[in-house]
Amino acid sequence: MRLPELATLNIPSFELALARGDHPFDVRELTVTDALSRPFEVDLVVRAPDADIDLASVVSMGASLRMQTLVAPGVMQSRTWNGFCSAASLLRVEPEGLSTYSLKIVPSLWRAKLRENCRIFQHKSVRDIVLTILAELDIEPRVDLAEVYPRLEYCVQYRETDFAFISRLMERAGITYYFAPDPPASPSEQWTPEHETRLVLTDRAPVPAEPLRRIPFTDSVHADVRHAFVTKVKVHHESRSAVVTLRSEDFRRPMDRPLTVQAGPDHAQSEAKYERYVYEHGAFVVEGPESSPPADAHEDEAEANTLAARKLAAHRGGNRAVHLSTNMIELCPGAAFAIDGHPRSELGVETGFIVSTSKLRGDRAGWEFDVQAVFASDPFVPAEVTPRPRIFGVQSAVVVGPRGEEIHTDSFGRCRVQFHWDREGQLDEHSSCWMRVSQAWAGSAYGTVTLPRVGQEVLVEFFDGDPDRPVVVGRVFNATTPVPYKLPEHKTRSGLKTCSSRGAGGFNELMFDDAKGRERLHIQAERDYSEVIKRDFASTVLASKSTNVGGSEVSAVGAHRTAHIGGIKTEYVGDQAVMHVGVDRAAFVGRMDIVTALAAHSTLVGTNGCGIQILPDEIVLTTGHGATLTLKGGAVFVDAVEGIQLTGGRIRADATQGGTCEINCGPSSLAGQPVGAEVHVKTLAPAAEPHEPRPPRSGGATIDAARVLTPLPATGTKPEAFAQARLGPPLVIDVALSTNE
Numbered sequence: 001m002r003l004p005e006l007a008t009l010n011i012p013s014f015e016l017a018l019a020r021g022d023h024p025f026d027v028r029e030l031t032v033t034d035a036l037s038r039p040f041e042v043d044l045v046v047r048a049p050d051a052d053i054d055l056a057s058v059v060s061m062g063a064s065l066r067m068q069t070l071v072a073p074g075v076m077q078s079r080t081w082n083g084f085c086s087a088a089s090l091l092r093v094e095p096e097g098l099s100t101y102s103l104k105i106v107p108s109l110w111r112a113k114l115r116e117n118c119r120i121f122q123h124k125s126v127r128d129i130v131l132t133i134l135a136e137l138d139i140e141p142r143v144d145l146a147e148v149y150p151r152l153e154y155c156v157q158y159r160e161t162d163f164a165f166i167s168r169l170m171e172r173a174g175i176t177y178y179f180a181p182d183p184p185a186s187p188s189e190q191w192t193p194e195h196e197t198r199l200v201l202t203d204r205a206p207v208p209a210e211p212l213r214r215i216p217f218t219d220s221v222h223a224d225v226r227h228a229f230v231t232k233v234k235v236h237h238e239s240r241s242a243v244v245t246l247r248s249e250d251f252r253r254p255m256d257r258p259l260t261v262q263a264g265p266d267h268a269q270s271e272a273k274y275e276r277y278v279y280e281h282g283a284f285v286v287e288g289p290e291s292s293p294p295a296d297a298h299e300d301e302a303e304a305n306t307l308a309a310r311k312l313a314a315h316r317g318g319n320r321a322v323h324l325s326t327n328m329i330e331l332c333p334g335a336a337f338a339i340d341g342h343p344r345s346e347l348g349v350e351t352g353f354i355v356s357t358s359k360l361r362g363d364r365a366g367w368e369f370d371v372q373a374v375f376a377s378d379p380f381v382p383a384e385v386t387p388r389p390r391i392f393g394v395q396s397a398v399v400v401g402p403r404g405e406e407i408h409t410d411s412f413g414r415c416r417v418q419f420h421w422d423r424e425g426q427l428d429e430h431s432s433c434w435m436r437v438s439q440a441w442a443g444s445a446y447g448t449v450t451l452p453r454v455g456q457e458v459l460v461e462f463f464d465g466d467p468d469r470p471v472v473v474g475r476v477f478n479a480t481t482p483v484p485y486k487l488p489e490h491k492t493r494s495g496l497k498t499c500s501s502r503g504a505g506g507f508n509e510l511m512f513d514d515a516k517g518r519e520r521l522h523i524q525a526e527r528d529y530s531e532v533i534k535r536d537f538a539s540t541v542l543a544s545k546s547t548n549v550g551g552s553e554v555s556a557v558g559a560h561r562t563a564h565i566g567g568i569k570t571e572y573v574g575d576q577a578v579m580h581v582g583v584d585r586a587a588f589v590g591r592m593d594i595v596t597a598l599a600a601h602s603t604l605v606g607t608n609g610c611g612i613q614i615l616p617d618e619i620v621l622t623t624g625h626g627a628t629l630t631l632k633g634g635a636v637f638v639d640a641v642e643g644i645q646l647t648g649g650r651i652r653a654d655a656t657q658g659g660t661c662e663i664n665c666g667p668s669s670l671a672g673q674p675v676g677a678e679v680h681v682k683t684l685a686p687a688a689e690p691h692e693p694r695p696p697r698s699g700g701a702t703i704d705a706a707r708v709l710t711p712l713p714a715t716g717t718k719p720e721a722f723a724q725a726r727l728g729p730p731l732v733i734d735v736a737l738s739t740n741e
Contacts, residue, residue, distance in 0.1 A: 009226060010327060012069045012367050016046070018085070019062030024048040025101065028363060030065070032081065035357040036178050036333045037170070037382040040197075042081045042105040045091070051099040055088040063105045064197075067360075069367070071327045072227045079329050079360075080181040082197040083107040107179055108139050109199055112163035118421045119157050122433065123287060125149040126173040130166045130201070137162065141177070141199040149173060150286035153297035154433035156467035158389045168386035170201075174310045176382050177201050178334035200334065212352045215328060217342040230339055233347065234323040242271035244312040248283040250299040251412075251436065259284055259299050263308035276315060281463040283307065297433075313381040322353055322373045329369050331355050336376060351376040390465030394473065396420060400431045401454040406501045408454055410434055415452045415472060417460065435460065437472040453501075456481055500526055 014027035029045035042065055064082040071077050083106050091100040112133065121129050127149045134141055157165040170177065179197045218229040243264040253259065261284075265272055284304035287297045324339075331337060338352035353373035360369045374380055397417035401408025408429060409415055418431035425431035441447040452458050452475060459474035477483045484497040495511035506526035513520040523529075571577075587593070595601065597614070604611035609624030619631040626641030638644055 009070055009072070010366060012067050012362055012364070015066040015068075016044070017064045017066075018058065020057055023058075024050055024053070025103070027065070028100075030067070030360070030362055032079075032358075032360040034179070034333050034359075036355075036380070037167070037176050039107050039110045040081060040083075040179055042083075044103040044105065046101050046103055047098045048101060049097050049099070051090070051093045051097075053090075053099075053101070055090070058085050058088045058103070061085055063103070065105055067329065067362075069327075069329065071329075075228065077328065077330050079332065080197060081105055081107075081179075082181070083110065086110060107197055107199065108137065109134075109163065109177075111137055112166065113161050115162045116160065117157055117162065117165075118159060118419075119424060120422060120432065121152070121155040121157070122430070123151055123153065124155065125151050126169045126175070129155060129169060130175070133162050133166050134199075139199060141201050142180075144200060144202040144204070145175065147174075147203050150300065150303055152468075153285070153287040154468055158391065158467040160389050164386055168384070168388055171314070171382045171384045171386055172307075172310075173203075174314070174381045175201055175203050176334075176380065178332070180332065180334060202334075212336060212338045212350075214338045214340045215326065216340045217347075228326075228328050230324045230326045230328075232323075232325045233339070233342060235344065235347065236321045236323065238319045238321075239271060240316050240319045241274040241276045242269045242312075242316070243273075243275040244308050244315065245275055245277045246283060246304065246308045246311065247277070247279045248285075248299065248304070249281055250285060252298060259301065259304055261301070261304040261308045263305070263312040276311075278311070281466065282469045310381050311384075313379040314383045317378070317380055317383060318356070318374055320375050320378060321356070322347065322375075323370070324373070325368065325370050327369065329360060329367075331358065331369075331371055333358060337373075349375065349377065354380060356380070389467060391462045391467050392465050394459040394461050396476070397432075397458055397460050398427070399452045399454050399456045399458055400425075400427050400429060402429050404502075406453055406503070407451055409451050413437055413439075413449060413451055415458075417458060417470075417472070419460075432470070435470050435472050438474070450496075453499075495522075 014030065016023070016025055016027050018025075025046040025048050027044055027046050031043045032040065034040040044065065061084060063085040064080065066078060066080045068076060068078040085103055086106045087102075087104040089102045091102055093099045115137075121132075124132070127143075127145060129152075131141075131143075155169075169175075178200050180200050181197050215228055215230050217233060218231045221229070221231055243262060245260065245262045247258055247260045249258050284299040284301070284307065285297045286300045286303050322339075328337075333355050335355045336352050337355070338350070339347045342348060354376050355371055355373050357372045358369065360367065362368065397419045399408075400416050400418050412434070414434035414436050416429055416432045417435060418425040418427055422431065437452060439448045439450065452472060457476050457478050457480075458472045459476060460470045461473045463469035463471060485493045490513075492515040493511060493513050495509065497509040497511065498507050500506035500508075504526075507524070508526050509522065509524040511520075511522040511524075513522070599616070601614040602611060603613075606624070609622065611622065611624070613620045617633055621629040626639075628637070628639045630637040630639070
């Protein structure tokens, strides 16, 4: 509207102040746009007699504009916009010497658009992050926040200005901001440029300190209107979705039970069937009371419901709105008011309205002021209009951890990294949040596990491109961590090679060499190697197999063991060889069976000592019950407790020395003489018994058990296969007795 140019009513006066001090600018025109959760912009057209003003001395300097106007007799109103000059231009030069310039004044918050950054915030709430950024910009806001905002485990500002970053955080958290001038300390104090246009942060509708300002409605404006008024009132209703459904995912929850919340109208609405369904990975994840796993960030159902209600309110905000014109220039965004005298009943609500946007245009002759307002009874939440940055593709990062640690992980096998763009990280465990690590296979307590180690380079992607939701998807070698095989010489090699931790220098390895003609599979265990096969195991070696055991080898076979050897079997035992057969043992030798024992050879049958023992100059064959055959030196001794019987068609005994065959009976006499035999009987006393060779006594010789259980150490040269075995002619003992029939 163009207000009537009365003598003094509604005639504006402008007061421009610049931080540079005195200036020649005279304000001729202004346009001011202002809105909730948007920085105001004051565009001025000014005149100055100097065509050569240094614009650089004006730009980026503090500036403020105060507008005053008499809206009714005795009713003076004013607005102040305090900030800095963001732009200045020379528009034209006139012949009379007055040059025209344009100036733009914006709040200090606008400076946040000049700073772009990449940084990480951890364990901070949205409130904490926003106040930190504002403090760095030397902005001290008035904080009017009622809600308690949960801490975020990880929040990334990535390639976005400080303004875009805090704007999207506040939009998501439902924090509205506007600008309100700080009034003078007392009514008598005059306005000065130091009375800053104050940034206000709020999460609730403004509550006036006094009864709501009620402004009368006027259908038409004419010269007789000399009071505050609103006019040209328009009511706007718009159809919008009435239900918001949110779904998110948290890897700690079962995959078949994702968290889903819904916000809808308190009462039936025709729009209730129109749903906005939103899926957002990690949307409900906030930090728990403890920061160490597994009690780290997790999905919070209460926060999920709050977020759904907030998104619904943001979407429906402004579906009922009022547009009007007024002469109350103090109705800045965030101000509350009511309308009196309008015939439409809904405009007379006691709760009133809240200014959401305003636009002021004017010059020295007059001005007009248009306002858009929302119903105070409708929850107002800023719309999420600031886009979240997206990172598509992979980024490189280095794995980090506490000083001295080579492997830093948690119960989920996650790791921490530092991105190359992070200027604030210290290459320690505080550089990032825990990040899940992609594995080649991941099942329920099965799969592959290879944990990234501190100092290794990894590749990171982001769920839906969200910088706050990183996941490690790969690892790459670099100059600091080179490949384990020399390339390109060993380009046919592939496999898995680990490194002993911490700092041991050893490794386990599974290596494949695919070079044609020398293909090879190599396995190395730096220390121990174990295999578990729960059923059958088959191994086929088409050529040779070699096994070298540096220590001991133990083999246990629960059932049967069969070995087929097509050629020669050779075994070398450096100490003792012990075999225990529980039942039977059978050996079949198709040609020769040769056993060479350099000290002794013993064979026992039963438990009574029956067996044979062979020494280098003695062979003892015994029943264990008093019957023994002993071959010692050049003599043969037969000892039997119960008697000796020789039976045969012909028994011959030749005495080659002396021609005498003696039968010593001790004190006993010989009973009977065989026919045709010359028998010499000599009775000997015990003391006269021959000494060498000495026959066994007391019922026969016995086998030395020590020679059976713990064989004496063997001395001599190890025989080669059959080469040193020498068999002489068989020994024949011919004992013959002649008989005449």
